[in-house]
Amino acid sequence: MMKKLFLFVLLFVSGWVTTAQENGVISGKITETEGNFSLPGATIRLNVGNKYTITNQNGDYEFLNVPAGTYQIEVTYIGYQKLSKEVTVTAGKNTTVNFSLLPGSEELSEVVVLGDRLRGQAKAINKQKSNQNITNVISSDQVGRFPDANIGDALKRVPGITMQNDQGEARNIIVRGLAPSLNSVTLNGDRIPSAEGDNRNVQMDLIPADMISTIEVNKTLTSDMDADAIGGSVNLITRATPNGERISATLAGGYGPIREKGNYTAGFVYGNRFFENKLGMVFSASYNNNDFGSDNVEAVWVRGEKDQVYIEEYDIRKYDVRRIRNSFALATDYKFNENNSIYVNAIYNFRDDLENRYRARYRGIDPIYDANDDIIGFEGDVRRQTKGGIDDSKNKNRRLERQTVQNYSIGGEHLLTSKLDMDWSVNYAQASEDRPNERYIEYQNRGLEMDMNLANPRFPLITAVGDNATEDFEFRELSQNQDYTEESELGAKLNFRIPFTAIADQKGRLRFGARLRIKDKERNNIWFEYSPVADFGNLNTLPNSFYGGENWQAGSQYIPGTFVSNSFLGGLDLNNTDLFDSETVPSEYLALNYKAKENIYAGYVRWDQDFNERLSMIAGLRVENTYIDYTANYILDEDDLVGEINNTNSYTNVLPSIAFKYNADKDWVYRAAFTTSIARPDYFALSPFISVIPDDDSAIDAGNPNLKATYAYNFDLMVEKYYKSVGLLSGGVFYKNLNDFIYTYRDNQYTNSKFAADFPGQVNPIPEVNPGNWSLTQQRNGEEVSVYGFEVAFQRQLDFIPGTFFKGLGIYLNYTFTESDAKGITNSDGEARSNVSLPGTAPHMFNSSLSWENNKFSARISLNYAADYLDELGGDAFDDRYYDEQLFLDANASYKITQRLRIFAEANNLTNQPLRYYQGISSRTMQMEYYQARYNLGLKFDL
16 A cells, blocks of 8 residues: 555656646745744735635745746734735745734734733634634643643643643643543654553653643644544644744742642753754753652442442552653754755653652451341451662652653655645654662551441541551561553654645645554563561561651541651662562563554545635545554463463554634634544553453453454534634534443453353363353443533633723633443443443533733733543442542742843642542542642743
């Protein structure tokens, strides 16, 4: 297929090269007068027919196939004054015409100077208006006006987006209520690999917000985009080379009350052009060091003999966390002449997560029944575990998790003739997660009488008689593990664009190209258990630390207790055979390890056609072929490696799309789209592993290499009103039909014959006679899911209200409603479940902010809300896990000391919003983790 496509491209190009000499090309750049910054999304029109084009992210534009002659060119940009120039086009030549726009608008009663915030908002709104597909755009100027440390925190401000948090920071993205696995994240159009071992999710807290120039959320796809984004595709665009010298620096410090520790932030940007403006370069660096923590309570709920509900496992956890982010980026471009340029981009991000966790676990909790099967008490064990790492320069007695994401790309843009241009790129991206020398030490006290207070199940409390008597806690386990996951992707693109219209004097463009993605993923973990040669004694004989309930965020009644100190754990010489005996624990890592290879080959054609000056269309077709090769382990009885299992598979997806855009009077824009898209299964779900736990559990966990990619039909309608005073009102509806969606299947009546059918040729662990009560847990395809909803958004300055105060007042609001209905899901008894929503579908999302700005001072208070939603399906409704509602309140302000120097202050999570999961019903807490607010104060310098 690729050879035929390449041959077609060569023949097509050669034909156009020989017939495109009689016309010329107009190209140039649109910038703003103040600061010489590029203006993306500007509309440039010729005074002949319906001839127009739009500037790209760098402010560049291009007219192909323009007949020789003299023309007027007019540039329009919301928030800026119109500008026109005369240009003479010569046949076979590329004529350069640059524009520099002044802020203000003829439609305004007076020409006003845009503030920093409005200038950024203008860039985003113009880009969003000019895009052919349905998008939301955030510029770096807008990001900087919110107190957001990473890209995930910035994204949660976008209509239709909410985030799943980790340690109080936004990590996984949910678009229009669709789970992270149904969305994609790209960097300058290239897919970002995942640093985690079991999924494809991109960790949004890895990338600092100040390293990104623009965020584009594509809610509908065009055929020239990668198809694996059912909810949406988030494109992070790094800083482009400037039009002149630019220097910027940020220095800040802050405070986290939960552990009474500081945080530190620094950033630097330098850019310039050299060699008579042919070579452009910009270098960016960012550093963030945050010392904080969290207070956590977790519970697992079960039913008793008379369906009494109680807790069988319960944790009180204290986390001490330090996160250090470093990010470096370099972007260069070289313009050989008006027709040819190349670029080289590189970005490297790493995040060190240093963590100590002190976990008190009340486990094996069994009810005590009377003769009537009524519960009269409980008994169980208490375990106290310290989590840490080796005492070296990297771990510092804490568990170190280093996640990295890096991307390197080279590409070019070439005008081959006046009728044909070409662009190409090659990129290499890699993500990894390394957890070296991760250590655990645990002591236990068994057979304790327990008191379970469930009067308020939102705040369940379990205590045990003697659970703080350290002399009764005996040594149980000492371990160290080395975990490593790596994913890499080599990608290549080749695109062509030619004028092609079916209607005289109307703009038409035909684009076509090919795409290659070669992906490799591997998880390689190992776990060692150590037995001290000399008796460690009980918990009271080792260096230890006590943590009480004072200032515990969920309530002072929660007391973690006494634990082995992290310094003692980190200082142990575990490799000294005179002190410790060691052995591997295959049950902890063999089933997790796998190797994966995926090759994706794609080709597309896209036709853009204007029917008149108002109505335009995009029609496209994309074909993607996916080849997978996975290798994993078959483990019997948790420890016995039966052997490796290898599986290969290949499938092809045909993905048509069509979209319409209508530009009405007074800056009203109407959009309609039908698109198709896919979501490939998570890596570990495709891994062909089998893990068998016989005896009492009689359980089988298995991957499913035969999983199909989820295929979606998407329908969207959107209407937008753009205000000359840099504002936007929008509303729209959407419907998605997902076929072969993926969910966790559980079968509690698994038999010998079922295993033989599901795993042909593999050793059958289930006995043919008296098989017992075996169970299977596996990812499987459901039938279909319907997802539908609507979203509305409004942002505007209130300058239409008389008075000086209202000229600086701005409002930002958006709300999204999503509903879903999943079919084909069965419970653990094999019975079909009804009224089940798609996991990850948040029904209500709301953002609002109120801002005020003048020439020197700006301030903003922001609110972010997401309703509770189903996070993971259990065996039945009782075991379903829900992500509880979230309400965040943030505030920030800045003041210009001079034209180049600004002081700013930020406050995050003023509501002390916990991360909370519940089981089955909202009052039944599974997890509640608190972080408290975070404060920051700093200086920003711009030259």
